[in-house]
Amino acid sequence: MRFRVLGCHGGESATHRASSFLIDDVVLLDAGSATRSLTVQEQIAIDHIVISHVHLDHVRDIALLCDNIIGARKQPLQVHCTDFTADALFKHILNNVIWPDFSKIPNPGDPEKRPTLQVNRFKPGATIEIGPYQIKTVLVNHTVETHALFVRDKTGTIVYSGDTGPTDLLYEEANKTEDLRAFITEVSFPNAMEGLAKVSGHLTPLMLQTELKKLKVKGQVPVLIYHLKPAFYDVVKQQIADLKDSRITILKPMDEFTF
Numbered sequence: 001m002r003f004r005v006l007g008c009h010g011g012e013s014a015t016h017r018a019s020s021f022l023i024d025d026v027v028l029l030d031a032g033s034a035t036r037s038l039t040v041q042e043q044i045a046i047d048h049i050v051i052s053h054v055h056l057d058h059v060r061d062i063a064l065l066c067d068n069i070i071g072a073r074k075q076p077l078q079v080h081c082t083d084f085t086a087d088a089l090f091k092h093i094l095n096n097v098i099w100p101d102f103s104k105i106p107n108p109g110d111p112e113k114r115p116t117l118q119v120n121r122f123k124p125g126a127t128i129e130i131g132p133y134q135i136k137t138v139l140v141n142h143t144v145e146t147h148a149l150f151v152r153d154k155t156g157t158i159v160y161s162g163d164t165g166p167t168d169l170l171y172e173e174a175n176k177t178e179d180l181r182a183f184i185t186e187v188s189f190p191n192a193m194e195g196l197a198k199v200s201g202h203l204t205p206l207m208l209q210t211e212l213k214k215l216k217v218k219g220q221v222p223v224l225i226y227h228l229k230p231a232f233y234d235v236v237k238q239q240i241a242d243l244k245d246s247r248i249t250i251l252k253p254m255d256e257f258t259f
């Protein structure tokens with residue numbers, strides 16, 4: 001599968017973009033920076049968005065994306081998330097105050113006049129089928145309900161952790177995944193801010209080192225790091241380098257991989 005990094009930071013600046021990853025041009029994992037990173041035509045081509053959790057840096061561009069694609073797409077964009085995430089998204093963002101509720105407005109580009117966006121709710125921990133992809137969701141440890149997404153196609157499985165502090169189930173499930181091609185996980189704060197990382201459900205480089213001891217898969221699977229906070233980017237990058245773990249690469253916006 002083709003994996004494009006649209007954004008991979010825990011915030012935004014001129015050089016940092018909130019989290020969003022595109023699979024084979026059609027499935028988006030989170031939507032933190034989906035609009036600023038893609039042409040309008042590329043945005044129109046997205047058929048599905050799977051949401052790890054409802055924090056703003058992971059859902060913000062659902063609102064802006066809908067505005068760009070209404071009238072241009074012929075079918076609804078399918079959003080996949082839990083009840084908790086869907087309810088929060090429509091209560092707080094797509095609430096006809098902050099932004100229109102695009103799950104209600106008929107899309108003039110759709111011959112059947114369906115809305116621009118349709119929500120597909122999954123139960124926490126469920127496995128969902130999206131075209132050729134099987135996506136297993138695994139609860140992780142963040143301040144709101146958050147799922148890791150295990151995306152499998154015929155070539156293998158990639159794991160996207162979502163935002164998480166220390167957690168065990170993610171690693172237990174990853175260790176059972178025989179066709180694991182890449183393990184994408186977060187690091188947010190520098191080592192000196194471990195207290196903040198713990199209360200906010202995130203990791204520091206040293207906490208990542210402890211977490212990765214739980215990853216016991218055959219062979220050397222790439223560990224791709226996202227969610228560095230822009231204000232601490234340089235120090236966290238150095239502290240990750242200091243771990244001297246040859247599996248690790250820090251992701252950059254617009255990186256592309258084929259797994």
Ligand SMILES: [Zn+2]
Nearest residue numbers: 010055057163
């Ligand atoms: Zn985040």
Ligand SMILES: [Zn+2]
Nearest residue numbers: 053055142163
């Ligand atoms: Zn978060």
